[in-house]
Amino acid sequence: xxxxDIVKPLLTWYDGNARILPWREDASPYRVWVSEIMLQQTRxxxxxxxxxxxxxxxxxxxxxxxxxxxxxxxxxxxxxxYNRVRNMQxxxxxxxxxxxxxxxxxxxxxxxxxxxxxxxxxAIASIAYQICVPAVDGNVLRVVSRLTASRDDILKxxxxxxxxxQVGAVIPAERPGAFNQALMELGAMVCVPNGMARCDGCxxxxxxxxxxxxxxxxxxxxxxxxxxxxxxxxxxVVRDGDKVAIHRRPGKGLLAGMYEFPNVEGFLxxxxxxxxxxxxxxxxxxxxxxxxxxxxxxxxxxHMIGYVVRVEELEEMDASDWIFIEPQDTGRDYPIPAAxxxxxxxxxxxxxxxxx
DNA sequence: AACTCGGGGTT
DNA sequence: AACCCAGAGTT
Numbered sequence: 001x002x003x004x005d006i007v008k009p010l011l012t013w014y015d016g017n018a019r020i021l022p023w024r025e026d027a028s029p030y031r032v033w034v035s036e037i038m039l040q041q042t043r044x045x046x047x048x049x050x051x052x053x054x055x056x057x058x059x060x061x062x063x064x065x066x067x068x069x070x071x072x073x074x075x076x077x078x079x080x081x082y083n084r085v086r087n088m089q090x091x092x093x094x095x096x097x098x099x100x101x102x103x104x105x106x107x108x109x110x111x112x113x114x115x116x117x118x119x120x121x122x123a124i125a126s127i128a129y130q131i132c133v134p135a136v137d138g139n140v141l142r143v144v145s146r147l148t149a150s151r152d153d154i155l156k157x158x159x160x161x162x163x164x165x166q167v168g169a170v171i172p173a174e175r176p177g178a179f180n181q182a183l184m185e186l187g188a189m190v191c192v193p194n195g196m197a198r199c200d201g202c203x204x205x206x207x208x209x210x211x212x213x214x215x216x217x218x219x220x221x222x223x224x225x226x227x228x229x230x231x232x233x234x235x236x237v238v239r240d241g242d243k244v245a246i247h248r249r250p251g252k253g254l255l256a257g258m259y260e261f262p263n264v265e266g267f268l269x270x271x272x273x274x275x276x277x278x279x280x281x282x283x284x285x286x287x288x289x290x291x292x293x294x295x296x297x298x299x300x301x302x303h304m305i306g307y308v309v310r311v312e313e314l315e316e317m318d319a320s321d322w323i324f325i326e327p328q329d330t331g332r333d334y335p336i337p338a339a340x341x342x343x344x345x346x347x348x349x350x351x352x353x354x355x356x
Numbered sequence: 357a358a359c360t361c362g363g364g365g366t367t
Numbered sequence: 368a369a370c371c372c373a374g375a376g377t378t
Binding site: 193194 | 369370371372373374375376
């Protein structure tokens with residue numbers, strides 16, 4: 001089987017089965033760019049509502065370059081991998097400066113922009129500018145592994161490079177964007193991971209080497225991932241009247257620049273929490289345990305317990321990095337990661353004058 | 357080459 | 368519980 005044989009049946013299948021997606025309706029370079037960044041390690045269905053809201057508020061590169069960081073993160077809140085959007089803004093500013101606000105129609109220049117790697121550069125170049133370069137993502141690695149019955153580890157960069165070359169060699173000059181998208185669409189809809197591939201509906205079933213050898217389910221091969229590390233944390237809902245304390249995380253590292261409830265490593269007892277607050281010159285009036293919760297990141301697992309603590313704010317309070325916010329301000333202004341989802345409801349409570 | 361960086365849907 | 372998703376950047 002020559003890989004070039006897949007082109008015609010694949011494109012024919014794609015023409016009849018391509019999903020209708022917002023970024024396909026109007027495939028301007030900017031919209032393709034935004035969609036490709038959002039789609040990194042993120043499913044199509046999860047991206048759709050974010051894409052609509054993001055492009056409505058930031059319809060062009062200029063708007064993206066100028067929006068404040070908190071607002072930018074708020075538009076990304078819940079999508080994860082927040083460096084994606086910070087890098088995209090860096091790139092937008094660079095494009096505004098160096099390319100007169102127009103995304104370059106060149107693979108190497110795209111590749112040089114922050115947040116754009118080989119996949120995304122290939123996707124933008126081929127889909128928005130009809131340039132003949134491959135766009136090899138996880139779908140394509142799986143599809144090519146099976147088509148060629150490759151038992152190589154697709155996480156190795158040498159294997160990825162080889163498959164990029166293999167795909168690059170058969171891209172049809174007339175429809176590079178459609179071809180790349182067709183490979184991904186096939187991987188997402190037919191040649192699926194996790195369980196049975198839908199080979200009966202595959203336009204390439206007669207060409208597929210893995211199917212001939214009966215090893216479709218064995219492919220692709222990947223090195224197993226390292227186990228997640230577990231962390232215990234104590235989350236504090238510190239309330240002064242109706243206001244609740246939040247804190248901005250550092251500009252680097254996990255959840256950089258996002259807002260959170262004050263929290264500390266380990267599972268603290270009531271007394272330890274009270275001591276912690278007094279250490280910051282806050283005077284606790286009442287403390288109550290909240291429900292425990294768990295959040296799973298890709299490489300960390302947080303086990304959390306929570307307390308709501310009512311305090312009186314003293315003048316010499318040593319909590320200058322805490323912001324006491326009104327309940328109604330939360331949702332509007334502060335990007336808060338999903339990890340704190342079990343406790344964010346306490347931001348919106350009108351506590352009132354009761355004894356809580 | 358190994359590690360960091362989110363969140364959620366599927367199986 | 369394990370896998371994986373239209374990956375990229377850093378070490």
